[in-house]
Amino acid sequence: MNLRSSWVAETGQTREDTRLTQTGATTMLNPVQVRSGILPGSYSGQFRLSGFWMTNASAMSATVSEGRAVVQGEISQGVYPVTLPASQTVTFTPGNPQYGRVDLVVLRIYDRLYEGQRNEAVVEVIEGVPEQTPKAMPVPARSLPLYEVTVPAGVSAGNGGIPWATALKDLRTPVVAVGGIVPAEGPVAPGAYPGQYQDTADGQFQRWDGGKWVSYPAGIGGIIPASAGTLPASYTGQYRESALGQLQRWNGSAWLPAVPGPAYNDTLDHGTTSSTTYTPILAERAVNPLTVNFTAPPSKTVLIGFGARIQSTSPDHYAYVNIRVTQGTTVVLDSTDDERAAVCASEHNTSVATSVRLGNLTPGLTYTVTVVHRVVANTLNLKAGFDNVFVRVDPLA
Incomplete structure (x- = not known):
């Protein structure tokens, strides 16, 4: 037997x-x-x-x-x-x-x-x-x-x-009773079963996950502290504190900011257009087009603010600044709706701005916001000037 x-x-x-x-x-x-x-x-x-x-x-x-x-x-x-x-x-x-x-x-x-x-x-x-x-x-x-x-x-x-x-x-290594927490010293041996614990020489509490020792915060779904250094992630959705104190989330292949943004871009370069349809290109401006990329947050919703300092030719000559949002080649938000635009009709330089709430985004995907401009239909081919153009994207909870 x-x-x-x-x-x-x-x-x-x-x-x-x-x-x-x-x-x-x-x-x-x-x-x-x-x-x-x-x-x-x-x-x-x-x-x-x-x-x-x-x-x-x-x-x-x-x-x-x-x-x-x-x-x-x-x-x-x-x-x-x-x-x-x-x-x-x-x-x-x-x-x-x-x-x-x-x-x-x-x-x-x-x-x-x-x-x-x-x-x-x-x-x-x-x-x-x-x-x-x-x-x-x-x-x-x-x-x-x-x-x-x-x-x-x-x-x-x-x-x-x-x-x-x-x-x-x-070369000494410690052992404890079955199920006990090993105070690891010397060469670190692999675990014998998932759920086994050890306390490392530098004070990290670790759990064997079946293939590697994982520090305790990772094992229970907590936030990995910055003191853990380059400890790898264990699963998509895990959080850590970066060396600079930023909260980050593992997306399956990389550590990204847990709360992405805000994303921002601007230009102080003056430009003009006589286009009566929205265009991202301004004559005389070096920055064409003005864009900003952002990563959609877990909430799927962002607030996009934009504006410019505008000078039109006459009080009846309306000038518009608006946005177009794309994800790759797909248009998510078109710029055909003037209701979203910031509008000015003044012979004097006037600063205008507005904001748009955009939802139903796909978390983790990268989107692009492009600032576009136009003037009201006219027969005199009048121009409007745009300066200090800006766009900012903030994630919403």
């Missing part, structure tokens, strides 16, 4: 049965195995991971502090709980005369059920090979790496020993 249990059979429970059914300090790796790692905590509560901390004891030796850990074997071997109740000293051999090396300090389980003739848990130094570009040896089976230690060429107790301030690379 393959199913294993603990404390059911009156006789015959094996050490392997007991290891395979451990459900204590076991952060899941898959449905059967758990992560190898160290139980978090410190005496003062100030530090996340103090177990098996390593510091120099002498020129060529280091002290590994007390701690508790679990070491996962192969899938059928179960997990080995280990405890170091008092600190232990490990010693490193002198450096090679020519090349440096990288030693590996591990918690290692020797189990003669699977190899060798020993049944023992040890703190062990696995000496690296001296090379021009040294690297640590592979981690043996049933072992938990604690530190890499760089041993430079020629170092020994007689010449200062290992430069401890720069020699240590911390």
